[in-house]
Amino acid sequence: MTVASGDGGRPIDPGTRIGHVHLKVAEIERALGFYCGVLGFALTQRFGGQAAFVSAGGYHHHIGLNTWESAGGSPPPPGTTGLYHLAILYPTRAALADALRRVEAAGIPLDGASDHGVSEALYLRDPDGNGVELYRDRPEAEWPQDSRGGLAMVTRRLDLDALRRER
Template identity: 55%
Template sequence: MKDSKYQVPPKTQIGHVHLRVSNLDTSIQFYCDLLGFELIQKYGEEAAFVSAGGYHHHIGLNTWHSKDAAPDTREGTGLYHLAILYPTKKDLANIYKRISQVENLRIGSSDHGVSLALYIRDPDNHGVELYWDKPKEEWPWTADGKLDMYVRPLDLDALLALAD
């Protein structure tokens, strides 16, 4: 890499994630019926594309190389988690209320200083982070002006109190 000073443009975004899943219908139920994404297109019985707000797709699901495969393991290389950014704290509260009613769905949570995050696993054991970014003015900074993120307990009762 000759030009080590190159930086990705500041407004660059991650457009979508594409997941290998073992069962397309089970994954569609998780991402659409539970998390509320819209099914945009189903490509036969092998792939589906889901999104928020009518975008062509935020999440691609496919069984091209993984139909009926064993769930993902937490060890080894690969996807740690995909992260879904909610526009408001109330939106995060509403999804928390929804997922907290699902029996046997383990939910982790953290306050990172810059964001509030919930952690769940999809039917194929992929990590899914549901989060809201705090306003930049509220982010924690060190005395010398560096970002000071942390991992602290999230007050889930206070979050739930914001839900509809």
């Protein structure tokens, strides 16, 4: 595979961040029930029954939801390209534990729960079948290192009972 670069491969500015994700959904109300009702995002703006924007902490929006091309639609079938998952970063382990309790109280099943060494993550699906990762990063000083001092990410089973006890 050839990777094209307009300037010889100079890295992107390290301050660059992903600002938001915009999801096609079948029903705005159902999507808002999940993102606002279960996860706790705040509705910041709405365009009738066709689009809504939600955020955490007063930002203009972290997640856009729309039915412009997907009203009444179904998730794409396996074997197609598209979004694998969106990842929501929680600031603390206690905040991630709160998210787990919210998801469980809503009866939403987890697809998985992993300890990656650098992070702890919960995996699930929103009502439209979009993959959602809820995670928290460990402090960089705790990240696992390989024998040469490089990053050594792992995938282990996350202890959900211990996470549930986190306050």
